[in-house]
Amino acid sequence: MSTPVAFIGLGIMGLPMAGHLLGRGHKLTIHTRTRHKAQSLLQRGATWADSPADAARQADFVFVCVPDTPDVQRVVTGSGGLLEGVRPGLIIVDHSTISPAATQQMAQALAQRQTHLLDAPVSGGDIGAQSGTLSIMVGGDRTAFERAQPLLAAYGKTITYCGSSGSGQLTKLVNQVLVTLTNLAVCEALALAKRGGLDLATTVQAVGSGAAASWQLANLGPKMIAGDFRPGFMVDLQQKDLRLVMEAAAQSHTPLPATALVHQFFTAAQAAGLGREGTQALFKVIQKLGI
Amino acid sequence: MSTPVAFIGLGIMGLPMAGHLLGRGHKLTIHTRTRHKAQSLLQRGATWADSPADAARQADFVFVCVPDTPDVQRVVTGSGGLLEGVRPGLIIVDHSTISPAATQQMAQALAQRQTHLLDAPVSGGDIGAQSGTLSIMVGGDRTAFERAQPLLAAYGKTITYCGSSGSGQLTKLVNQVLVTLTNLAVCEALALAKRGGLDLATTVQAVGSGAAASWQLANLGPKMIAGDFRPGFMVDLQQKDLRLVMEAAAQSHTPLPATALVHQFFTAAQAAGLGREGTQALFKVIQKLGI
Numbered sequence: 001m002s003t004p005v006a007f008i009g010l011g012i013m014g015l016p017m018a019g020h021l022l023g024r025g026h027k028l029t030i031h032t033r034t035r036h037k038a039q040s041l042l043q044r045g046a047t048w049a050d051s052p053a054d055a056a057r058q059a060d061f062v063f064v065c066v067p068d069t070p071d072v073q074r075v076v077t078g079s080g081g082l083l084e085g086v087r088p089g090l091i092i093v094d095h096s097t098i099s100p101a102a103t104q105q106m107a108q109a110l111a112q113r114q115t116h117l118l119d120a121p122v123s124g125g126d127i128g129a130q131s132g133t134l135s136i137m138v139g140g141d142r143t144a145f146e147r148a149q150p151l152l153a154a155y156g157k158t159i160t161y162c163g164s165s166g167s168g169q170l171t172k173l174v175n176q177v178l179v180t181l182t183n184l185a186v187c188e189a190l191a192l193a194k195r196g197g198l199d200l201a202t203t204v205q206a207v208g209s210g211a212a213a214s215w216q217l218a219n220l221g222p223k224m225i226a227g228d229f230r231p232g233f234m235v236d237l238q239q240k241d242l243r244l245v246m247e248a249a250a251q252s253h254t255p256l257p258a259t260a261l262v263h264q265f266f267t268a269a270q271a272a273g274l275g276r277e278g279t280q281a282l283f284k285v286i287q288k289l290g291i
Numbered sequence: 292m293s294t295p296v297a298f299i300g301l302g303i304m305g306l307p308m309a310g311h312l313l314g315r316g317h318k319l320t321i322h323t324r325t326r327h328k329a330q331s332l333l334q335r336g337a338t339w340a341d342s343p344a345d346a347a348r349q350a351d352f353v354f355v356c357v358p359d360t361p362d363v364q365r366v367v368t369g370s371g372g373l374l375e376g377v378r379p380g381l382i383i384v385d386h387s388t389i390s391p392a393a394t395q396q397m398a399q400a401l402a403q404r405q406t407h408l409l410d411a412p413v414s415g416g417d418i419g420a421q422s423g424t425l426s427i428m429v430g431g432d433r434t435a436f437e438r439a440q441p442l443l444a445a446y447g448k449t450i451t452y453c454g455s456s457g458s459g460q461l462t463k464l465v466n467q468v469l470v471t472l473t474n475l476a477v478c479e480a481l482a483l484a485k486r487g488g489l490d491l492a493t494t495v496q497a498v499g500s501g502a503a504a505s506w507q508l509a510n511l512g513p514k515m516i517a518g519d520f521r522p523g524f525m526v527d528l529q530q531k532d533l534r535l536v537m538e539a540a541a542q543s544h545t546p547l548p549a550t551a552l553v554h555q556f557f558t559a560a561q562a563a564g565l566g567r568e569g570t571q572a573l574f575k576v577i578q579k580l581g582i
Binding site for chain 2: 100123124125135137158160161162163167170171173174175176177178179180181182184185186188189190191192193195196197198199202203205206207209210211212213214215216217219233245248249252253254255256257258259261262286289290
């Protein structure tokens with residue numbers, strides 16, 4: 001069934017996600033800051049909108065995928081923002097990873113206009129966006145979630161309803177705590193192995209299938225060993241997410257000592273000019289401690 | 292082919308491991324500090340030896356599985372120890388998790404008597420020992436390893452030759468860095484989720500199959516959520532291994548800031564009387580920080 005949908009933000013994630021909606025036969029309206037990024041979708045039949053408000057007027061669902069909290073706030077409440085184009089029953093799905101508290105504030109403002117905001121951050125990276133196998137963590141009104149779910153299936157493989165507004169964002173932040181601390185585990189383990197003279201590939205093989213096993217070890221370990229620091233997920237973006245983690249933790253008075261530590265080590269990576277390398281560049285920081 | 296073998300140390304790990312050797316038809320001599328622990332094996336046809344030296348005199352391979360570095364040193368160099376019973380060609384396989392440096396010293400002393408010492412710590416716990424599916428990380432002379440390998444297959448599933456003497460121990464310590472820091476990752480992640488009001492089981496489900504995935508999350512996460520702190524692997528034993536990690540790291544001048552941190556948190560667990568609980572009790576310590 002073809003549904004009129006709009007997509008705001010056509011970056012490395014949004015572009016392929018919007019493409020999947022188009023591929024499913026939905027009537028797609030798009031808007032993004034840099035218009036030339038929309039070119040391939042316009043050629044495939046998408047319609048350009050001059051503002052988020054204009055895009056909203058032509059859709060039953062508006063998807064947003066932009067970098068950070070202020071970007072989403074601009075898209076929603078800024079001049080020409082979604083608030084100017086909403087009508088009762090519209091559902092806005094925000095795929096950006098942003099502040100859970102800011103999400104709740106925007107959801108309240110939109111609810112006064114009978115518009116639902118679902119927070120729906122994703123994990124799986126650009127490869128997951130391209131292959132349509134993202135994990136999507138959704139917070140907000142349950143009925144709105146159920147209406148949006150068939151559309152999310154265009155690019156989501158694991159789609160989880162996490163609870164009320166902000167719950168999707170908080171679940172994504174929980175995900176980032178796990179990802180970054182497991183990454184640090186791999187870095188300290190390989191640093192110990194390397195300085196002790198072990199063969200690193202043999203070491204990963206010996207420990208990789210038992211209680212020490214993790215996605216980070218299996219996927220980033222070999223890159224660290226090979227000295228391949230090209231980005232899957234960039235240090236600068238990891239830091240943005242860790243900043244959101246530490247803000248949310250401060251708001252709920254949750255001490256996260258090791259997460260704070262890895263946040264500082266990534267700051268050291270940025271100071272060393274590694275911000276645009278992959279998160280496996282954390283290994284350089286940990287090794288450098290020993291030099 | 293039946294081989295005369297000896298097994299020293301019949302604790303929670305050694306007893307089922309020795310049983311597997313007997314089950315394979317090998318001629319088994321046993322010695323352990325508390326003789327009544329040998330009863331079941333004696334009934335199955337094993338022979339008792341009054342000392343490690345006596346056991347060594349009746350075997351081509353001697354397996355050792357005792358708690359800590361001083362215990363292995365007593366078994367090897369103490370009164371009635373293996374050194375008194377060795378002869379050229381004997382191979383000693385030490386399954387204990389102990390100091391890599393102490394291992395190298397004992398290996399050198401034994402080499403002067405034409406006896407090989409292989410360090411072969413295991414992971415997989417009592418369940419792995421019972422089911423014969425342990426991971427075994429082996430250091431020492433390669434030819435001696437190849438001779439021992441068919442015997443190790445009685446209870447080992449993943450058997451990795453890691454390099455020269457001490458390499459097996461160091462690989463096990465690398466394993467423990469991964470295990471403990473990934474455990475801490477799970478604790479901080481669930482603490483953030485809990486204080487933010489998320490449903491923890493839903494959260495684990497939402498994040499458990501992507502870049503945040505780990506054995507610790509999949510296995511200890513549900514126990515933390517259920518409040519099940521019965522030991523798979525006890526805090527006290529984890530602390531012993533972390534002490535060995537920090538010693539080895541100090542010797543190789545490897546700074547391990549997060550591992551040092553988790554070592555301190557496990558100290559807090561011991562202080563709270565949780566030493567004999569499972570390592571998932573770390574969650575109690577991390578939660579308590581927020582109270």
